Amino acid sequence: xxxxxxxxxxxxxxxxxxxxxxxxxxxxxxxxxxxxxxxxxxxxxxxxxxxxxxxxxxxxxxxxxxxxxxxxxxxxxxxxxxxxxxxxxxxxxxxxxxxxxxxxxxxxxxxxxxxxxxxxxxxxxxxxxxxxxxxxxxxxxxxxxxxxxxxxxxxxxxxxxxxxxxxxxxxxxxxxxxxxxxxxxxxxxxxxxxxxxxxxxxxxxxxxxxxxxxxxxxxxxxxxxxxxxxxxxxxxxxxxxxxxxxxxxxxxxxxxxxxxxxxxxxxxxxxxxxxxxxxxxxxxxxxxxxxxxxxxxxxxxxxxxxxxxxxxxxxxxxxxxxxxxxxxxxxx
Amino acid sequence: xxxxxxxxxxxxxxxxxxxxxxxxxxxxxxxxxxxxxxxxxxxxxxxxxxxxxxxxxxxxxxxxxxxxxxxxxxxxxxxxxxxxxxxxxxxxxxxxxxxxxxxxxxxxxxxxxxxxxxxxxxxxxxxxxxxxxxxxxxxxxxxxxxxxxxxxxxxxxxxxxxxxxxxxxxxxxxxxxxxxxxxxxxxxxxxxxxxxxxxxxxxxxxxxxxxxxxxxxxxxxxxxxxxxxxxxxxxxxxxxxxxxxxxxxxxxxxxxxxxxxxxxxxxxxxxxxxxxx
Ligand SMILES: Nc1ncnc2c1ncn2[C@@H]1O[C@H](COP(=O)(O)OP(=O)(O)O)[C@@H](O)[C@H]1O
Ligand SMILES: [Mg+2]
Numbered sequence: 165x166x167x168x169x170x171x172x173x174x175x176x177x178x179x180x181x182x183x184x185x186x187x188x189x190x191x192x193x194x195x196x197x198x199x200x201x202x203x204x205x206x207x208x209x210x211x212x213x214x215x216x217x218x219x220x221x222x223x224x225x226x227x228x229x230x231x232x233x234x235x236x237x238x239x240x241x242x243x244x245x246x247x248x249x250x251x252x253x254x255x256x257x258x259x260x261x262x263x264x265x266x267x268x269x270x271x272x273x274x275x276x277x278x279x280x281x282x283x284x285x286x287x288x289x290x291x292x293x294x295x296x297x298x299x300x301x302x303x304x305x306x307x308x309x310x311x312x313x314x315x316x317x318x319x320x321x322x323x324x325x326x327x328x329x330x331x332x333x334x335x336x337x338x339x340x341x342x343x344x345x346x347x348x349x350x351x352x353x354x355x356x357x358x359x360x361x362x363x364x365x366x367x368x369x370x371x372x373x374x375x376x377x378x379x380x381x382x383x384x385x386x387x388x389x390x391x392x393x394x395x396x397x398x399x400x401x402x403x404x405x406x407x408x409x410x411x412x413x414x415x416x417x418x419x420x421x422x423x424x425x426x427x428x429x430x431x432x433x434x435x436x437x438x439x440x441x442x443x444x445x446x447x448x449x450x451x452x453x454x455x456x457x458x459x460x461x462x463x464x465x466x467x468x469x470x471x472x473x474x475x476x477x478x479x480x481x482x483x484x485x486x487x488x489x490x491x492x493x494x495x496x
Numbered sequence: 497x498x499x500x501x502x503x504x505x506x507x508x509x510x511x512x513x514x515x516x517x518x519x520x521x522x523x524x525x526x527x528x529x530x531x532x533x534x535x536x537x538x539x540x541x542x543x544x545x546x547x548x549x550x551x552x553x554x555x556x557x558x559x560x561x562x563x564x565x566x567x568x569x570x571x572x573x574x575x576x577x578x579x580x581x582x583x584x585x586x587x588x589x590x591x592x593x594x595x596x597x598x599x600x601x602x603x604x605x606x607x608x609x610x611x612x613x614x615x616x617x618x619x620x621x622x623x624x625x626x627x628x629x630x631x632x633x634x635x636x637x638x639x640x641x642x643x644x645x646x647x648x649x650x651x652x653x654x655x656x657x658x659x660x661x662x663x664x665x666x667x668x669x670x671x672x673x674x675x676x677x678x679x680x681x682x683x684x685x686x687x688x689x690x691x692x693x694x695x696x697x698x699x700x701x702x703x704x705x706x707x708x709x710x711x712x713x714x715x716x717x718x719x720x721x722x723x724x725x726x727x728x729x730x731x732x733x734x735x736x737x738x739x740x741x742x743x744x745x746x747x748x749x750x751x752x753x754x755x756x757x758x759x760x761x762x763x764x765x766x767x768x769x770x771x772x773x
Contacts, residue, residue, distance in 0.1 A: 388583035391553055394571040396600045396651075406596060410587040489631070491589035 227458035233464045235458065241281040248276045282446060282461075286468065289442035292359060293431045293476070298368025298423055303367070304374035304423075305416060309408060311375065312382025325375060333369035333430050337438055340364045358440035365434045370423035377422070381415020382408055409491065417484040424480055428473045443469055500687050501527040501550070501655050507558035508545050516613060521713035523559075525706060527655070529758060530685045536746065538756045543691045546708075547657050550689065551577050560602040563654060573601045575620050576653035580660045582640040584632040590643045594650050601651045617646040619649040621680055638669035644677070649680070658690040662697070671730065674700060676736030682727055695746045698727060699739060709747045710756065717754060720745055 207227050215224035225233075259271035280288070311318045344360050355363075385408065393407045435444025447465050452460045485491065508520035512537075519542045526534055527709075548554040550561050550600045552571045560567050561576070584593050602611060619625045622642040627635050630644070641661055648656055660663040662670040664747050674697055681688070681701075692698050698705045702722050709717040722742055724733065 386583075388581065389585060391571075391577070391579065392585065394553060394585055395551060395573060395575070395577050397570065397572050398600060402600075408584070410585070413587075483527055491725055 229460035261396035308378025311409040312379035373422040377419025381412030502562040542714040573651040576648035695770035
């Protein structure tokens with residue numbers, strides 16, 4: 165703005181340095197430049213700090229070590245996939261050969277049991293966190309609406325919520341593991357037990373922020389809207405569908421974003437603790453492994469965990485922007 | 497003409513932490529079909545409480561409300577309300593806000609096509625057909641109030657209740673809205689109770705002005721018949737002696753008989769003593 169203005173008024177004279185500067189730093193440019201500056205500064209600080217920290221497993225990994233590990237991990241993933249295809253081809257050939265010799269032979273197929281790569285672990289963790297979160301939402305949102313609508317129900321349930329909310333779900337983990345292995349017995353399980361354990365742990369910690377925010381949103385709904393519904397004498401279910409849910413969508417989303425953030429943190433810890441497949445297990449295995457590469461692989465995992473958490477939150481934000489009428493609550 | 501609404505000896509006591517608060521005492525009013533009543537009184541005297549009791553958003557402690565000789569106990573669309581701060585649902589467009597009401601009230605009587613027509617008819621009535629797909633936060637305060645009125649009118653209420661419908665609007669918009677309301681009233685001849693604290697608005701629009709005493713235990717102080725012929729024109733009326741007589745009657749009631757005692761202006765005994773000392 166300033167730049168174009170001054171250009172017009174000053175005419176042929178060249179722009180001053182200051183005007184150039186302000187033109188350069190329009191809000192849009194700022195949105196790109198400032199975060200980049202922040203990241204570059206962080207990388208510099210990180211590599212400086214890393215080079216001066218010595219551990220029993222060598223130097224603390226800096227940005228370049230992490231970059232090397234990223235390409236290593238992708239290579240390992242590709243090699244593992246090639247091995248897998250090769251295994252199945254060999255198995256098929258073997259079976260065919262035996263069938264040719266002896267037609268009565270029943271071909272046997274075994275599943276490939278290679279080790280899970282970093283990328284596999286990422287997928288596992290993502291699937292676990294999303295399923296656990298979804299299960300929590302299915303329980304928490306209706307429960308939150310019911311609590312928000314009924315003062316009596318709120319009084320009855322509130323103490324339970326207040327007691328269980330501060331419990332770290334990791335404390336539940338041993339109990340969950342024992343109960344799942346006792347109860348979840350089927351000859352051909354649809355899901356692995358470890359998956360169920362992680363999922364329940366994630367669910368247990370995601371429920372509370374969603375219940376609390378939803379019920380708060382419902383209970384603090386604008387009284388005018390309730391009066392509109394009363395004057396229209398909307399039946400209970402229509403009232404919930406047309407008034408209560410839209411009115412509390414902003415609060416529900418706040419709760420969902422909080423839950424998803426907590427869920428992601430808890431999942432990694434649970435995977436480390438229970439040795440359940442996922443990024444947590446990857447970190448723990450590398451730590452136990454204790455090779456010269458371990459630290460840089462763990463550091464890579466740390467950064468990937470952060471990036472995924474960030475991405476999950478942004479996805480929720482986009483969803484909120486799409487679904488919520490209250491655009492101002494979907495800003496940050 | 498027949499009595500359509502009978503507010504019969506209503507008392508209202510609110511339980512508060514500091515004990516019971518008697519807001520209304522012996523409010524008694526009969527309203528004829530097609531009458532336009534305005535309810536005027538100082539802020540906090542209990543006007544909204546009266547309206548909420550008629551709408552059944554509050555339950556009277558004593559007495560009750562009869563609509564066509566039948567006591568009303570639940571809120572319902574036959575007593576549609578226009579709220580002071582429009583109370584449109586912000587997640588619905590203007591059209592959808594009215595649609596929600598129309599679908600609810602006429603679900604067994606109108607075909608979808610008839611409903612669409614009826615909604616658009618009401619949008620036309622308040623001159624808002626151009627903004628039907630806008631959200632409430634995209635239109636001005638006056639426009640929101642128009643949609644609020646259209647929503648209430650679309651319910652074909654037996655009695656239309658309006659709680660300071662133009663209270664939040666600037667003077668110019670308010671005059672526009674009053675003219676619109678008069679025009680609509682000429683066409684539809686609804687039974688209306690409108691709360692206002694604007695003396696001109698009351699005289700301009702009403703058939704009767706009901707003046708309330710100050711609370712606590714507020715009740716109806718005086719009722720003034722307004723026999724000015726319709727249609728009324730605000731400019732012509734400015735020099736009309738009858739109009740000015742009515743206006744000064746209301747002003748006298750409000751500022752002499754029910755003069756509002758300002759708590760801040762009267763120093764307490766203790767303060768007086770300390771002033772002397
Ligand atoms: N739900 C309530 N609980 C307690 N007191 C109330 C309640 N609603 C209104 N009041 C009191 O009743 C009186 C009348 O209120 P209201 O009808 O809103 O006045 P107004 O004439 O300004 O519309 C006020 O003194 C108010 O404080
Ligand atoms: Mg009021």
